[in-house]
């Protein structure tokens with residue numbers, strides 16, 4: 001089984017940012033990449049004053065939203081990412097942002113129910129790739145994060161091209177190299193994919209090559225690939241009124257969309 005804690009721990013360790021400038025540039029790049037998401041949230045959930053984000057990573061979206069909301073809460077399993085987020089929140093002077101380390105599957109501290117719950121960048125799909133029971137626990141965590149009548153925003157990756165490549169191979173496996181942005185402490189990433197058609201689960205093994213030549217490997221992610229019908233059915237005990245989008249510009253979702261972005265309304269208790 002995939003170890004969720006091994007996938008991201010240490011990614012943003014201080015050793016990867018040898019100078020203040022390297023850290024500044026990385027934060028600036030992460031904020032830049034959050035602008036379109038923050039704008040989408042501002043438009044779609046214009047009345048929301050509080051946000052709770054599950055699997056918030058380095059806190060980039062919370063910081064990007066900080067001047068639009070009164071209260072922002074976020075948690076993530078990776079202690080190193082939460083350390084990074086805390087230092088960033090403090091450096092940015094965001095007194096309304098609170099982040100802590102926690103496990104979505106066994107939360108030790110529940111966020112105060114917010115106007116809007118968020119779980120993006122495909123993170124929700126990790127739990128369905130583990131088992132139906134893990135998935136139901138993740139849905140219950142999302143349900144508890146949002147006040148009745150509030151909103152939920154999920155972003156799931158569909159990987160249509162990767163799945164087509166895997167399905168074209170006799171063993172269902174496919175791999176590719178990518179070069180990363182200049183601000184990233186790593187220069188290259190190697191992704192090896194395997195698609196289990198029966199379970200609808202895409203397994204992704206990642207290897208990163210740093211600019212100094214050192215190699216970071218052993219990070220594995222497995223994602224359940226959802227259809228609108230399966231996702232809607234799964235969330236139905238807690239959420240209704242889904243609206244589907246195919247990108248952060250707000251275009252409609254289509255079967256070949258790379259992203260499935262969906263907003264729900266939290267049902268009354």
Ligand SMILES: C[S@@+](CC[C@H](N)C(=O)[O-])C[C@H]1O[C@@H](n2cnc3c(N)ncnc32)[C@H](O)[C@@H]1O
Pocket residue numbers: 004005008009054055056057058059060061075076077078081102103104105119120121122123126
């Ligand atoms: C693809 S990253 C996305 C981070 C963030 N959502 C963003 O937009 O930058 C997925 C995150 O999910 C976190 N994660 C994985 N399993 C988790 C769990 N059980 N509970 C909380 N966070 C988890 C990882 O540590 C990682 O930071």
